[in-house]
């Protein structure tokens with residue numbers, strides 16, 4: 001394996017300064033460190049010995065020819081800075097996990113009613129209209145967005161399940177669904193029949209994402225009570241599932257009906 005392009009493995013790297021004086025000083029320092037540090041390679045999560053027998057610090061991407069050199073590195077400023085950076089990063093991740101867990105706990109103990117769509121993200125003048133086909137009596141949605149400053153040929157969209165969303169979007173959706181649930185529970189305060197819990201389960205919704213750069217993606221939560229009546233093949237339209245991009249007015253339409 002060729003390590004010549006790796007950080008800190010250019011010729012002469014890892015070598016200590018040339019002057020004898022510095023060498024003496026370093027040796028002394030290493031001895032001091034050896035006296036105070038017990039090198040515990042098994043329990044140090046950042047050190048490992050590569051196939052050449054050289055020690056590497058995974059945190060700093062440095063290589064060390066012997067244990068003394070690694071110990072000296074442990075006491076150095078670079079390693080301490082990286083340790084601190086790592087600690088801050090870990091803390092951030094931990095608090096994010098806790099937050100996510102909290103939201104999930106809230107949702108799982110939620111009690112409910114029924115319901116529909118809501119929009120999230122930077123709105124780009126969009127309307128969501130509930131529709132019903134007068135012949136088949138199928139219900140559905142007509143989505144109409146304006147993207148006057150669109151920089152791509154046309155908007156792209158995808159209908160996704162909860163599991164396909166990024167965890168960030170999952171969290172946004174969980175919060176929005178929770179808001180929706182609360183709003184609707186308040187509306188129905190006098191109504192003793194509280195519907196069933198599962199209707200507000202985020203996995204029971206579908207999520208429409210419309211991308212029209214440079215706009216932020218629009219995310220619309222759509223009810224998933226019935227299957228959407230659309231052709232099996234991707235990117236095919238039908239009477240019950242179609243979209244249209246008006247290049248002149250910069251308006252995008254998407255309409256779909258649910259199976260009865």
Ligand SMILES: [Zn+2]
Pocket residue numbers: 057058059060061062073078079082
């Ligand atoms: Zn290090």
